[in-house]
Amino acid sequence: MSAHLEPHPAVHPVVAAVTGRVIERSAATRRAYLDRIRAAGSRGPARMSLACSNFAHGFAACNPADKLALRGETHPNIAIVSAYNDMLSAHQPYRDYPAVLREAIASARGVAQFAGGVPAMCDGITQGRPGMELSLFSRDVIAMATAIALSHDMFDGALMLGVCDKIVPGLVIGALSFGHLPVLLVPAGPMESGMANKDKSRVRQLHAEGKASKADLLAAESASYHGPGTCTFYGTANSNQLLMEVMGLHLPGASFVTPNTPLRTALTAAAGRRIVELTALRGGTAPIGEVIDEHAIVNGVVALLATGGSTNHTMHLVAIAAAAGIDVRWSDFAELSALVPTLTRIYPNGEADINAFQTAGGMPLLISELLSAGLLHDDVTTVAGRGLSAHYCEVPLLEDDGELAWHTGPSDSGDKTVLRSAADPFAPDGGLRMLDGTLGRAVIKVSAVSPEHRVVCAPARVFDDQEAFLAAFRAGELNRDVVTVMRFQGPRANGMPELHKLTPALGVLQDRGHAVALVTDGRMSGASGKVPTAMHVTPEAAADGPIARIADGDLIEVNAETGALEILVGREEFDARIAAQAPAAAVGTGRELFESFRTAVGPADRGATVFGAA
Incomplete structure (x- = not known):
């Protein structure tokens, strides 16, 4: 593999052509969106225009020092929006994040307020059950709940705590309604590897044939899903994490660090300090509505294709793009799929899990390879700064003194059965x-x-x-x-x-x-x-x-x-x-509450959203 320090070539002509069509197709809606968020950003900290009664309500529960800080225009106020619950293994680690983030934000001369929680359901639990019929719609509920959390005009930036399936797309869609604010997604990481996914799948098939008991099946499932963190197969949850990093909404290398480790805690604290730096009060230039542009969306599609990621994102990326005034279509996915090679084999597309991908080189190496092949736009705005190659080809490490630092990433795969170069892919086209x-x-x-x-x-x-x-x-x-x-x-x-x-x-x-x-x-x-x-x-x-x-x-x-x-x-x-x-429409398990969603929802190829499409 080519080292990422080498100059990256110009973007491939097909990637450039697809991006150009997306820009042209989206011209009117994107311009309207940018005009709206730039007008909101030009007014300065919204809390300063609140009436005294409104403002007093907004910081009534803060400690005296934070109250004093929020009265002025020097200490940014950061919203924390979390999908924490302790039933979902991927979200259980978020229990302790607010305290870590508050301390980090305070050290950067900012204030943090827990602005709101959003629902988080697990498709793994609801598979084949009536509750699964609420799953897709939960994305748009999460988007609305995110908007409610940010609606108080108290905030200069936001941290989004979410991992799984519909949760990350919902958080991003909601945050894009406040596109003038900088927003950083804070991951929790995958659980440590348990029973191999292929062995679990074998037991499932044996059970379907009546050759394994329910006790055998439960034992296999429990050995696979066994602790805090994201499920280790490459499903929608881990696809979410990969996309958020390549689209510039995660700190570099943050996606696949396991929970409850010193490095994970250090990355969480770094996210708190970084969001303060990104606020307009500190001269930041990366509001989420500018980070998520046509180039970032195309980068997300390319990374999804190169890794054989979740098919859910043929809807979620369309819906996220629409929330930013961008019109991306399945035809764009199809054209890029014919060009983008498959660089990973992660279960169910192979035998390795997401931890093996991380060990083989993970996101820094994947991004470096895609950049070297001209398949990603490099000159993009991210929460780490301008340019993918300048930041996202590096690996976060703890120094001997415990401080977090980013170092040059690997130049070759540690396991070519899991991650390969663009010159030697698993397949010449996308997954x-x-x-x-x-x-x-x-x-x-x-x-x-x-x-x-x-x-x-x-x-x-x-x-x-x-x-x-x-x-x-x-x-x-x-x-x-x-x-x-x-x-x-x-x-x-x-x-x-x-x-x-x-x-x-x-x-x-x-x-x-x-x-x-x-x-x-x-x-x-x-x-x-x-x-x-x-x-x-x-x-x-x-x-x-x-x-x-x-x-x-x-x-x-x-x-x-x-x-x-x-x-x-x-x-x-x-x-x-x-x-x-x-x-007839089913009732029970809350399904009757979503009749209006079923009536209003758009088609799958336009994002399957109740908010309309670009």
Whole structure:
């Protein structure tokens, strides 16, 4: 691998062309957004314009020194917005962060106030349960809760404490409504490695076949998910962390340091000191609305593709971009995917976990390689300063005296089965691809799918819920080549739950030698595995998409090589069919509270958001 100290080449012409189209397409909405946040920033600390009664309410509970500091215009006031709860392993470490951050901010002559908490649910707990139907919508609830936390006009900057699935995108979307403020995301890190993910997956398949007991399965799951921190596979949570770093919202090298270690605590304190430096009162020039620009969004897409990251981000990145007035589309993902090589193998795209990626060189080496190949924009604004190569190719370390410092990162991979150079990739293109055809548009993750399984043409078996599929599997009705169609799982139908309950059974069918694929308007996320899955099918069944007119026995082609998603039925016959009707809206487990969301939500390819698209 090339050392990151060498000059980086100009950005690749395809990356430049895609970025140019995004800029042109977004010109009006981006300009309106920037005008709005720059006007807000030009007014100085908003708290200074509060009426005395409002202001008094805002610092009534502060200690006397902080009250005195907030009365003037020299001590920035930093909001802490946290997704802490002690049920989610990834968020449990946040319990102690506010105290660490307050002390660090005070040492930098600032004040910190805990501005608000946001909900954080775990898809790992709600998989296959009614609560999963709240999952995607929780992102937009988190965005609104973040906006409420920042709405008091008391703050000069903000720290966002969140890790998992919908939580990080929600925090960022909410923060972008206050785009004139500097915002820094503070990670908590992955749990230490436990039972190997491939061994856990094997036990899941054995249980699906009735060859392992529930006690065996629980023992395997408990050995895998065993302590504080993010799950160690490369799902949406760890994709979030990777994207926040490459998009310049984390401190360099902060994403994958394990919890409850001296380095993790030092990075947390450094985040507190840094956010004070970034405020306008200290001359900072990195408000979040300027950090998240068209170049940063394209950098995020490239990093996602290069690592075979979570398919959820084909929605989340679109929604984040829209919140900043930027119009990015699946066609942009598709064009970049054909160019960007796959540089990592992290479970489920390989056998290693995220800790092995960190040990092999992690984010500094990944970013260096992508820069060296001209696949990332280097001249971008970040919370660490201007330029990726100037900051994000370095490794944070504790010196002998305990002080935190950043040093030159590795120039070569410590494990080329996990992380490779752009000159010697695992695959010449990206781990995510787009599908298009008579059944609509969809996303497919191919990084974990063996080449011999990437083209499936087989009769359809249609289901409207996961339990019906599992009953058919247990009855032996699916022991053949089959394209399972799971419809009415889109955002308008039931909130677009993830469908990992299907994964072990589909894997069993594939292992028996059958050609197997899944076609769904639902989600599979970062844990999408070895079975080819056309997900996020748009238009969804509840929006009268073609998927609602598929019948059992129809020949379906899922072709990850050509990008085709086709139903091989005569067009006249297919168009004449009456679409299936969506099941009645489910109630219970809070689902009835989200009826307005299901009515207002946009399609998956526009971010599946209730806020509209750019």
